[in-house]
Amino acid sequence: MTRKINLGFVPPETIETEDGIVLFNRFTSKKIYTDNKIMKEITPSELEKLTSGNVEITEPELKKLRLELTLLCNADCDYCLVYKNEIPQIGNSMELTTTKKIVKKFNSEIQDGSIMAIGGEPFIKKESLVYILENANGRIGVYTNGTLITPDIMPLLKKPNVATFFSFDGPEELNFHRKYKGGKPLFEDTLKGYLSLLEAGANTAVNCLVTNSNVNSMLDIVQNFHEKYGENSFGLSMPHHTKINNFEVDIVKYTENMKKLFDYAKNEGIYVDQIAKRLSPLLDETFRYYACKMVGEQETFYPNGSKTLCTKIDTIPELKDKDKSYFESLLPINNEGCYNCSSISVCGGGCFWDRTFSDDNMDARECHYNNGMLVKILQDIGGHINEKNKVVDMPPIKPIYKKMVSR
Numbered sequence: 001m002t003r004k005i006n007l008g009f010v011p012p013e014t015i016e017t018e019d020g021i022v023l024f025n026r027f028t029s030k031k032i033y034t035d036n037k038i039m040k041e042i043t044p045s046e047l048e049k050l051t052s053g054n055v056e057i058t059e060p061e062l063k064k065l066r067l068e069l070t071l072l073c074n075a076d077c078d079y080c081l082v083y084k085n086e087i088p089q090i091g092n093s094m095e096l097t098t099t100k101k102i103v104k105k106f107n108s109e110i111q112d113g114s115i116m117a118i119g120g121e122p123f124i125k126k127e128s129l130v131y132i133l134e135n136a137n138g139r140i141g142v143y144t145n146g147t148l149i150t151p152d153i154m155p156l157l158k159k160p161n162v163a164t165f166f167s168f169d170g171p172e173e174l175n176f177h178r179k180y181k182g183g184k185p186l187f188e189d190t191l192k193g194y195l196s197l198l199e200a201g202a203n204t205a206v207n208c209l210v211t212n213s214n215v216n217s218m219l220d221i222v223q224n225f226h227e228k229y230g231e232n233s234f235g236l237s238m239p240h241h242t243k244i245n246n247f248e249v250d251i252v253k254y255t256e257n258m259k260k261l262f263d264y265a266k267n268e269g270i271y272v273d274q275i276a277k278r279l280s281p282l283l284d285e286t287f288r289y290y291a292c293k294m295v296g297e298q299e300t301f302y303p304n305g306s307k308t309l310c311t312k313i314d315t316i317p318e319l320k321d322k323d324k325s326y327f328e329s330l331l332p333i334n335n336e337g338c339y340n341c342s343s344i345s346v347c348g349g350g351c352f353w354d355r356t357f358s359d360d361n362m363d364a365r366e367c368h369y370n371n372g373m374l375v376k377i378l379q380d381i382g383g384h385i386n387e388k389n390k391v392v393d394m395p396p397i398k399p400i401y402k403k404m405v406s407r
């Protein structure tokens with residue numbers, strides 16, 4: 001369902017490009033490329049199109065069920081958001097009967113949606129995982145350290161509706177935060193699992209957690225997996241806060257390296273989730289209403305089958321009983337403090353959990369990153385514009401970025 005908001009006249013942002021400037025409407029993503037000499041010739045009707053504040057918000061619709069199949073793990077990663085946040089039900093696994101009920105709900109209530117099998121390490125609760133892979137009618141994402149993958153499950157992982165997301169923080173020398181209980185590095189076994197899926201022709205993706213240990217190598221990491229293994233789908237997330245052993249990333253370096261990665265991903269046709277989420281609204285001229293799916297797109301299930309919005313938020317007594325509408329009220333479009341931000345249309349408010357660790361309930365990393373990427377993307381689009389002084393007609397431009405926004 002969509003909702004229309006009329007903000008009246010929106011004064012355009014002025015952003016410098018290599019050979020001029022772009023006038024940009026921060027709510028509608030309309031853009032006019034121009035330069036100082038010809039700017040005064042922009043016609044009133046083009047200016048009116050540019051500055052109109054008619055924003056369409058797409059309300060979240062339930063599309064995704066996230067199953068914490070087990071909160072057991074064979075690993076002990078230094079930054080683990082489950083163990084280092086002591087989320088509820090650690091050590092528990094989902095009974096098959098519970099999994100069956102959730103899959104039944106998925107198949108009957110959700111069209112064109114997806115199931116996410118995660119944890120803990122989902123391959124520890126193999127019978128529930130197998131049930132999902134055999135029975136869920138929709139896209140299935142399996143999030144794994146890859147160490148427990150055995151040949152018998154390969155036919156299911158090869159199904160076209162299944163994608164397996166392998167966690168790697170880079171090649172072996174950068175993967176040192178990921179290890180078994182007892183300290184042995186995971187890398188060799190994760191790679192074995194990953195290669196077995198590649199050999200079988202299954203859909204894969206690489207999820208990398210970017211911390212100060214690997215932030216300088218972001219481009220090399222993607223290049224390594226792309227050139228060596230043909231990987232085309234990546235996530236390079238910044239760390240979520242952990243109550244124990246918190247990890248950080250230098251957001252200036254993260255943003256600069258993501259800009260470099262943008263150029264490489266564009267050349268090679270690679271999907272990087274943290275780029276795609278900011279690029280799509282600028283290409284489609286849509287408003288990114290929310291970043292975290294918990295405001296309505298996703299429901300999460302604990303191993304015992306109980307539903308929650310966020311397992312990490314559940315560890316905060318004052319927030320654990322808040323409903324979706326509370327979190328929705330914190331989104332940028334409902335927050336006057338965000339109205340003057342140039343990147344409001346690509347932001348979505350970040351992670352509600354991470355926001356709670358700042359005094360102003362904002363994640364300043366998101367503000368820095370979104371503003372940096374906004375400029376990078378607008379400059380890049382500018383390189384494909386032939387007609388200046390007109391509101392850009394986006395449909396002919398979109399195919400240039402097609403592989404960057406679809407997995």
Ligand SMILES: C[S@@+](CC[C@H](N)C(=O)[O-])C[C@H]1O[C@@H](n2cnc3c(N)ncnc32)[C@H](O)[C@@H]1O
Pocket residue numbers: 073077079080081082118119120121122143144145165166167168207208209237238239240241242
């Ligand atoms: C919690 S693990 C569970 C699935 C599986 N055991 C695995 O290793 O992928 C899911 C993902 O969360 C990431 N992760 C763990 N701790 C994190 C943190 N503090 N911030 C952001 N991502 C984190 C992991 O790197 C992994 O890609």
